[in-house]
Amino acid sequence: MSAGIALFSGNHLHLSEVDFMEKELRISEHPVLDFSPGDKVQFWFEGEPVTGYLGEPVAAALHAAGIRVLRYSRRLHRPRGFYCAIGNCSECLVEIDGEPNVRSCITPLAEGMRIRRQAGEGRAIADS
Amino acid sequence: MLTAEIIVVGAGPAGLSAAAEASHWNAGVTVFDRDATPGGQLVKQTHRFFGSRAQRAGTRGIDIIRILLDEIGERENARIVSGADVVSRYDDGVLGIAKAGHWFKAKPERLILATGAAEKTLAFPGSDLPGVYGAGAVQTLMNVHGVRPGQHVLMVGAGNIGLIVAYQLIQAGVEVVGVVEASERIGGYWVHASKIRRLKIPIFTRHTILQARGKESVEGAIIAEVGGDWAPIESTRRELSCDAICLAVGLSPLVDLMWQSGCSMSWISELGGYVPARDPSMGSDVDGVYVAGDAAGIEEASAAMMEGRIAGLSAAHSLGKVSDEQFGLRAEEIGRELANLRSGPTGEVVRRGLSKLERAPRNSQVLVEGGDSRC
Numbered sequence: 001m002s003a004g005i006a007l008f009s010g011n012h013l014h015l016s017e018v019d020f021m022e023k024e025l026r027i028s029e030h031p032v033l034d035f036s037p038g039d040k041v042q043f044w045f046e047g048e049p050v051t052g053y054l055g056e057p058v059a060a061a062l063h064a065a066g067i068r069v070l071r072y073s074r075r076l077h078r079p080r081g082f083y084c085a086i087g088n089c090s091e092c093l094v095e096i097d098g099e100p101n102v103r104s105c106i107t108p109l110a111e112g113m114r115i116r117r118q119a120g121e122g123r124a125i126a127d128s
Numbered sequence: 129m130l131t132a133e134i135i136v137v138g139a140g141p142a143g144l145s146a147a148a149e150a151s152h153w154n155a156g157v158t159v160f161d162r163d164a165t166p167g168g169q170l171v172k173q174t175h176r177f178f179g180s181r182a183q184r185a186g187t188r189g190i191d192i193i194r195i196l197l198d199e200i201g202e203r204e205n206a207r208i209v210s211g212a213d214v215v216s217r218y219d220d221g222v223l224g225i226a227k228a229g230h231w232f233k234a235k236p237e238r239l240i241l242a243t244g245a246a247e248k249t250l251a252f253p254g255s256d257l258p259g260v261y262g263a264g265a266v267q268t269l270m271n272v273h274g275v276r277p278g279q280h281v282l283m284v285g286a287g288n289i290g291l292i293v294a295y296q297l298i299q300a301g302v303e304v305v306g307v308v309e310a311s312e313r314i315g316g317y318w319v320h321a322s323k324i325r326r327l328k329i330p331i332f333t334r335h336t337i338l339q340a341r342g343k344e345s346v347e348g349a350i351i352a353e354v355g356g357d358w359a360p361i362e363s364t365r366r367e368l369s370c371d372a373i374c375l376a377v378g379l380s381p382l383v384d385l386m387w388q389s390g391c392s393m394s395w396i397s398e399l400g401g402y403v404p405a406r407d408p409s410m411g412s413d414v415d416g417v418y419v420a421g422d423a424a425g426i427e428e429a430s431a432a433m434m435e436g437r438i439a440g441l442s443a444a445h446s447l448g449k450v451s452d453e454q455f456g457l458r459a460e461e462i463g464r465e466l467a468n469l470r471s472g473p474t475g476e477v478v479r480r481g482l483s484k485l486e487r488a489p490r491n492s493q494v495l496v497e498g499g500d501s502r503c
């Protein structure tokens with residue numbers, strides 16, 4: 001028997017619009033874990049102020065703020081976000097304080113960081 | 129240049145066990161890990177472990193790491209350097225290491241590579257959209273940093289990792305809209321599957337994902353049933369609405385430093401991809417280079433810890449820190465536990481992989497079996 005099918009009737013299942021930010025993405029209560037974030041800090045993303053916690057990965061701070069597009073691909077300019085979150089795949093490259101090709105998933109957040117989406121290979125540091 | 133009797137690359141369960149064992153025999157050990165905190169994959173694991181009882185099957189992954197760190201922390205001859213990415217190994221055995229924007233060199237007398245694994249991915253239209261995440265990434269975001277990957281998540285893959293992460297998503301207050309699995313049966317243990325079933329989460333066996341829908345990020349997923357030939361059946365296409373898709377489709381060994389070191393590498397699909405040749409002491413076929421854990425072939429944490437112990441013991445023995453007699457006794461003890469762990473039906477795939485590896489050609493970096501890339 002195909003277990004999946006048995007549980008379903010119609011072809012389309014509760015197909016409502018999902019709202020990524022409908023609920024706070026930060027976990028406040030958890031049955032097993034206790035999160036004690038660092039101090040709140042302000043940083044900049046594409047010129048806009050964003051808050052996050054000191055020392056958490058830049059990608060996590062952006063994600064919690066509802067920002068998932070971190071860069072655009074080189075040839076087809078497709079939006080990209082993080083994939084592995086441990087520094088293996090380079091999907092999460094952003095520009096931080098003028099430096100391109102920074103892996104946001106393993107870079108700790110600091111106060112006042114200026115972060116930009118990276119387009120393609122990113123501008124060379126000397127240009128910025 | 130920094131020198132050390134033993135350098136371990138990777139502070140996961142394998143690397144930490146290697147350091148604990150080698151330092152127990154009074155070898156000087158330095159462990160480098162590129163992460164900000166030691167622990168490897170285990171720091172994300174909030175569930176109680178499967179594996180052998182002697183290897184702490186009832187303990188949560190995060191607590192196993194604490195035990196290992198305590199053991200190492202007591203010793204002056206061992207230290208762990210976090211935030212240090214080992215990026216190269218040269219022919220003369222010198223390592224290039226990047227830490228906090230600086231680059232430095234180190235030369236160990238013995239090197240233990242315990243770099244763990246990288247997550248595999250699947251190719252389908254939209255698989256590059258933001259919101260398609262690896263299972264390990266979801267765990268990291270959620271269990272380490274306390275951030276939900278989305279509000280409604282589709283899980284792809286019903287092996288142990290897929291099932292465990294699905295359950296952890298629910299614990300974190302996320303809706304899991306379904307678990308998709310191409311095989312007829314669930315690959316993971318029934319304990320994990322029944323937890324998911326009890327929560328009435330649909331498990332779509334014999335299904336696959338055809339597409340991730342969305343413009344700038346994931347807004348839905350299209351799935352379909354697969355037929356006997358594994359081809360999707362068009363009439364069964366359905367769309368699920370979700371804002372994230374989690375891929376739990378396996379791991380492959382992270383072996384860059386082994387290629388660089390000139391280890392004989394073979395493609396063994398049972399072990400997750402390219403793996404280094406190794407002897408029973410976890411020595412590779414390059415002098416002074418040892419391997420352990422997922423980097424030597426995908427298994428699980430208990431096996432990684434035992435392999436780490438063996439590698440640490442062997443490296444210390446080759447440095448003259450352990451007498452032949454002590455070495456023989458201890459190696460046999462750990463070897464027996466490891467064989468025990470692999471003896472059951474769940475160890476069947478690994479046993480097959482290891483026996484293929486034994487027969488694979490040496491002294492060459494060749495592609496065995498035509499290299500099915502299976503990403």
Ligand SMILES: Cc1cc2nc3c(=O)[nH]c(=O)nc-3n(C[C@H](O)[C@H](O)[C@H](O)COP(=O)(O)OP(=O)(O)OC[C@H]3O[C@@H](n4cnc5c(N)ncnc54)[C@H](O)[C@@H]3O)c2cc1C
Nearest residue numbers: 138140141142161162168169214243244421422428429432
């Ligand atoms: C979601 C998930 C659930 C799991 N659940 C279980 C379970 O219930 N039971 C079980 O037994 N196993 C489980 N596992 C598997 C288990 O976590 C792994 O088998 C185990 O962690 C492997 O240990 P390791 O030390 O070989 O590698 P890892 O834990 O991956 O550690 C490798 C370390 O090496 C570091 N590193 C890599 N390259 C470099 C470099 N060049 N320089 C410096 N550092 C580097 C990494 O930062 C990392 O810390 C699970 C895995 C996942 C992903």
Ligand code: FES
Nearest residue numbers: 083085089090105
């Ligand atoms: S997400 Fe893979 S390197 Fe950052």
